[in-house]
Amino acid sequence: MPVSPQAYRPAAKLLDLGPDLWDPVRAADFPQTVLRYRNDRAAAEVGLSDLTDDEWLRHFGRFEPLPGTLPEPLALRYHGHQFRVYNPDIGDGRGFTFAQMHDASERLMDLGTKGSGQTPYSRFGDGRLTLKGGVREILATEMLEALNVPTSRTLSLIETGEALERGDEPSPTRSAVMVRLSHGHIRIGTFQRLAYYQDEANMRRLVDYVLRELYREEPGEEPALRLLDFVIDRTARLAARYMAAGFVHGVLNSDNINVIGESFDYGPWRFAPSWDVQFTAAYFDHAGLYAFGRQPEAIHWDLFQLAGSLRLLTESDPLIALLEQFGPRFQGYVAEALLWRLGLKPRGEAEDRALVQSLERALRDSGVELHRFFHDAFARPLPERYGEDWSEFRTLAAAYESRKRRGAFFDGEPCGMLIDEVEAIWAPIAETDDWSRLHAKVEQVRAMGEALR
Numbered sequence: 001m002p003v004s005p006q007a008y009r010p011a012a013k014l015l016d017l018g019p020d021l022w023d024p025v026r027a028a029d030f031p032q033t034v035l036r037y038r039n040d041r042a043a044a045e046v047g048l049s050d051l052t053d054d055e056w057l058r059h060f061g062r063f064e065p066l067p068g069t070l071p072e073p074l075a076l077r078y079h080g081h082q083f084r085v086y087n088p089d090i091g092d093g094r095g096f097t098f099a100q101m102h103d104a105s106e107r108l109m110d111l112g113t114k115g116s117g118q119t120p121y122s123r124f125g126d127g128r129l130t131l132k133g134g135v136r137e138i139l140a141t142e143m144l145e146a147l148n149v150p151t152s153r154t155l156s157l158i159e160t161g162e163a164l165e166r167g168d169e170p171s172p173t174r175s176a177v178m179v180r181l182s183h184g185h186i187r188i189g190t191f192q193r194l195a196y197y198q199d200e201a202n203m204r205r206l207v208d209y210v211l212r213e214l215y216r217e218e219p220g221e222e223p224a225l226r227l228l229d230f231v232i233d234r235t236a237r238l239a240a241r242y243m244a245a246g247f248v249h250g251v252l253n254s255d256n257i258n259v260i261g262e263s264f265d266y267g268p269w270r271f272a273p274s275w276d277v278q279f280t281a282a283y284f285d286h287a288g289l290y291a292f293g294r295q296p297e298a299i300h301w302d303l304f305q306l307a308g309s310l311r312l313l314t315e316s317d318p319l320i321a322l323l324e325q326f327g328p329r330f331q332g333y334v335a336e337a338l339l340w341r342l343g344l345k346p347r348g349e350a351e352d353r354a355l356v357q358s359l360e361r362a363l364r365d366s367g368v369e370l371h372r373f374f375h376d377a378f379a380r381p382l383p384e385r386y387g388e389d390w391s392e393f394r395t396l397a398a399a400y401e402s403r404k405r406r407g408a409f410f411d412g413e414p415c416g417m418l419i420d421e422v423e424a425i426w427a428p429i430a431e432t433d434d435w436s437r438l439h440a441k442v443e444q445v446r447a448m449g450e451a452l453r
Contacts, residue, residue: 010068137154137157211226235299
């Protein structure tokens with residue numbers, strides 16, 4: 001395997017947690033492996049971009065172990081609340097952690113899979129992923145990365161040659177296996193499982209692991225409180241950036257919240273067409289539990305479950321005091337995130353909050369298309385075609401300096417990711433195996449990311 005020893009830094013830190021946190025598993029033996037997408041930009045960050053396509057298929061389609069890292073795939077054990085109902089019968093049901101390595105900044109990174117076959121937690125599922133689901137995950141992760149949302153990256157998508165039956169898309173449909181690059185797959189649900197079994201020893205081990213390996217902090221005194229403080233801060237930032245991106249994850253269950261505050265595991269996601277707080281992504285979210293405007297509340301609720309789990313190690317009162325910090329931190333981060341997307345430099349807490357409140361009112365009242373508005377408004381005065389709804393925002397924004405110049409990207413059409421376009425990208429793949437629209441969209445999204453960065 002031609003990896004550079006200067007760039008490829010393998011690790012196997014998950015093994016330090018011991019076998020009570022995971023189960024060794026084997027990948028499915030797929031009828032075929034056809035490479036459909038390889039993210040060399042992400043692969044370069046962990047020393048894997050020099051793999052040939054044949055090597056890529058062996059490692060990410062047949063799951064031949066990478067050198068120096070995990071000797072076999074590990075399905076992680078966890079529980080979680082799913083739409084507020086506790087479920088002790090879940091875990092990695094169609095994926096596993098395949099490898100760990102450090103990036104150039106020494107962050108520990110995981111390679112995790114989706115659609116790699118059945119595990120002890122598959123229940124009645126087949127452990128597979130539809131090709132369309134993999135394409136949708138590419139689009140979600142590329143768009144979120146460009147919009148400054150902490151996210152896993154889709155590293156690889158390989159078509160596997162099986163015909164799958166699914167109730168939510170035309171069947172039989174094509175199958176795939178996906179690999180994501182992520183900064184850890186430890187979830188709130190991982191802690192909930194240990195609390196469920198009152199497993200104090202493994203809870204302490206897990207807290208220390210997350211602090212040392214994912215936050216690169218020594219546990220010190222009261223490690224459970226230190227951990228909750230970090231997770232509250234990172235997830236408040238994540239919730240804020242979801243809002244600024246106009247993104248709706250769709251399924252913010254406690255087993256889908258990574259304790260490093262990095263978004264991952266994209267199922268029924270959508271980007272909201274307008275600032276509609278009731279907009280939902282999942283057709284089965286009948287109560288709007290995870291609607292666009294309720295995402296901060298949903299993440300805060302999940303943090304309560306983490307705090308409740310950590311009562312195994314510490315007292316309730318300091319945990320509750322930390323949870324009360326989520327709201328103020330979220331407010332600060334949402335101002336920061338919206339100013340970033342507007343291309344403006346912050347001026348101060350009171351002024352920034354006033355601008356954000358004015359912006360949210362105008363977005364809501366005008367019903368303007370979100371991605372078009374942010375394209376038009378980036379790093380310049382708002383065009384005159386935005387009428388009376390925008391007068392207060394226009395006045396407040398005039399006091400702000402731009403954080404960078406508008407580049408040539410903003411002379412073209414805005415880059416969005418609404419559901420009609422997602423379907424239009426998928427249609428030629430399904431009909432004629434034409435992948436050109438997907439590749440063109442990834443290029444456009446990355447150009448937007450460079451223009452915003």
